Amino acid sequence: MYKLGIDVGGTNTDAVLIDENLKVVAEVKHPTSGDIYDGIMGAVKNILELSGIDRGEIGKAMLGTTQCTNAIVERKNLAPIAVLRIGAPAAVGIPPMTDWAEDLKKIVVAEKMIGGGFEHDGKELAPLDEETAQAFFQEVKGKVESVAISCVFSTVRNEHELRAAELCREIMGKDIHISVSGEIGSMGLVERENATILNSALCKVAQRFTEGFARSLAGLGVTNAAIYLSQNDGTLMTMEQALRYPILTIACGPTNSIRGASHLSRLENALVIDVGGTTTDLGVMRNGFPRESSVAATIGGVRTNFRMPDVLTIGLGGGSIVRQREDGTVTVGPDSVGYRITEKALIFGGDTVTATDIAVRLGMYELGDKSKVAGIDEGFALKAMEVISRLVEDALDAMKVSNSDVDVILVGGGSIILPEKLAGAMSVTKPEHFGTANAIGSAISKVSGTYEKLVDYEKIPREEALAQAKREAVEIAVEAGAVRETVEIIDVEDVPLAYYPGKTNRVKIKAAGDLGS
Numbered sequence: 001m002y003k004l005g006i007d008v009g010g011t012n013t014d015a016v017l018i019d020e021n022l023k024v025v026a027e028v029k030h031p032t033s034g035d036i037y038d039g040i041m042g043a044v045k046n047i048l049e050l051s052g053i054d055r056g057e058i059g060k061a062m063l064g065t066t067q068c069t070n071a072i073v074e075r076k077n078l079a080p081i082a083v084l085r086i087g088a089p090a091a092v093g094i095p096p097m098t099d100w101a102e103d104l105k106k107i108v109v110a111e112k113m114i115g116g117g118f119e120h121d122g123k124e125l126a127p128l129d130e131e132t133a134q135a136f137f138q139e140v141k142g143k144v145e146s147v148a149i150s151c152v153f154s155t156v157r158n159e160h161e162l163r164a165a166e167l168c169r170e171i172m173g174k175d176i177h178i179s180v181s182g183e184i185g186s187m188g189l190v191e192r193e194n195a196t197i198l199n200s201a202l203c204k205v206a207q208r209f210t211e212g213f214a215r216s217l218a219g220l221g222v223t224n225a226a227i228y229l230s231q232n233d234g235t236l237m238t239m240e241q242a243l244r245y246p247i248l249t250i251a252c253g254p255t256n257s258i259r260g261a262s263h264l265s266r267l268e269n270a271l272v273i274d275v276g277g278t279t280t281d282l283g284v285m286r287n288g289f290p291r292e293s294s295v296a297a298t299i300g301g302v303r304t305n306f307r308m309p310d311v312l313t314i315g316l317g318g319g320s321i322v323r324q325r326e327d328g329t330v331t332v333g334p335d336s337v338g339y340r341i342t343e344k345a346l347i348f349g350g351d352t353v354t355a356t357d358i359a360v361r362l363g364m365y366e367l368g369d370k371s372k373v374a375g376i377d378e379g380f381a382l383k384a385m386e387v388i389s390r391l392v393e394d395a396l397d398a399m400k401v402s403n404s405d406v407d408v409i410l411v412g413g414g415s416i417i418l419p420e421k422l423a424g425a426m427s428v429t430k431p432e433h434f435g436t437a438n439a440i441g442s443a444i445s446k447v448s449g450t451y452e453k454l455v456d457y458e459k460i461p462r463e464e465a466l467a468q469a470k471r472e473a474v475e476i477a478v479e480a481g482a483v484r485e486t487v488e489i490i491d492v493e494d495v496p497l498a499y500y501p502g503k504t505n506r507v508k509i510k511a512a513g514d515l516g517s
Contacts, residue, residue, distance in 0.1 A: 001059035014439035015043035026051035027436040031339040055221040057107040061216025064230035072300035076453045078201040079145040085153035112136045117152030128160045137171040146177035146200040150193035177203040191305035199247040206246035235448035254311045256279040260441030262288040262407040264431035270407040277319040277412035278336040318414030320355040325450040330383040355417040365416040411437035425439035448512040449476025459469035473511040482513030
């Protein structure tokens with residue numbers, strides 16, 4: 001059986017077929033069109049024709065998509081929702097969406113703060129005000145498509161959130177989409193609530209890309225494939241999970257590239273530079289998975305605290321436009337010809353000097369018609385390459401945690417514009433199939449489980465608490481579809497919280513294993 005991996009980028013949609021031994025059977029790049037599905041289906045159609053395999057032999061199909069990110073940034077296709085916060089009287093000082101942009105606030109039809117919630121140690125702040133919650137759900141019934149429920153310290157105790165969700169279904173029907181914050185975000189009510197609201201608003205987008213992808217594959221004869229979506233921690237989730245937690249697909253592109261880079265290079269700890277047509281993403285690979293960001297992520301102007309990869313993006317890509325100013329200085333980007341590179345770049349008969357033209361002019365890569373760039377002055381080309389190198393080396397330094405040199409892996413179709421040596425790099429590797437590393441990462445991804453809780457080591461010894469947390473993380477991964485025998489602990493965080501009483505620590509354990517058949 002084969003695995004089909006697809007990753008949608010701003011310039012190209014990449015597709016790969018992987019066999020049972022995790023070897024690449026076929027790979028293609030197809031321009032990402034205005035309608036993303038045209039690009040996806042074009043890539044799938046091309047790879048099926050190229051490989052010539054029996055379509056019934058594709059057992060799994062994985063998709064990494066930018067649809068949720070685009071929906072938030074562009075304020076399109078977001079569902080009307082209601083917001084319920086459980087935490088009065090303690091948490092009424094800052095209402096929901098206080099610092100949101102007005103155009104994004106419009107997605108919320110109604111909001112309510114009611115009594116309930118917990119202290120950091122699990123002690124109940126106040127009983128859940130079920131009567132007011134029921135009245136609120138009656139009020140919004142028929143007016144919204146989704147409900148976001150948040151509660152003070154629901155990551156410590158979630159009974160009030162779950163009870164509120166139960167009441168919501170009783171009144172609004174079992175088909176209503178409900179997001180509860182304890183399943184999405186981390187510590188910090190406002191940021192966790194923000195992520196939950198966005199997750200609720202994405203329910204229509206999630207339904208469109210999951211069901212649309214399934215229908216499109218079936219239309220091309222791929223009818224035996226189980227469908228999975230890429231998450232932003234470098235692992236997979238089912239269609240059902242994607243419908244519940246669409247926000248977890250945000251930033252899955254860079255994480256797919258990191259997973260693909262690890263698989264192709266056989267390295268587990270390195271810095272990955274993924275160069276596309278328009279931008280370059282830099283991420284740190286730790287134990288084969290992306291390093292998670294330790295700061296709150298801002299998405300479409302909204303501050304959130306759900307897990308996100310630690311990625312730095314710069315405006316440099318294969319399609320970046322190269323110019324010379326009147327004073328003789330050379331600039332590269334940040335504007336790009338993007339997916340129109342095959343029309344606009346000089347080597348393809350166009351009229352725009354791009355970073356790819358510079359690489360071909362300097363003999364770094366064979367592509368297109370190199371005679372069309374023979375007229376570029378060598379001095380100009382060398383200046384442009386200096387700018388390209390400096391942009392990447394500065395970003396490389398910004399991602400490192402020490403002044404020591406690190407192993408660097410170059411992936412992405414645009415990585416042909418980068419030199420073989422970079423300041424700050426101990427080694428620079430460009431593995432085979434580097435151009436489709438993102439789609440490969442999607443196809444070979446594992447299934448994960450993350451357990452997070454506040455623990456007071458004065459009440460539970462540290463070793464006992466960590467052992468229990470590891471067992472819980474393994475069970476979560478198995479429940480998500482991982483084969484138990486393959487699950488291993490890939491990340492352990494144990495952070496003391498000085499502002500809490502006793503010896504309170506935030507314990508966070510992540511486990512991952514191979515996807516079951």
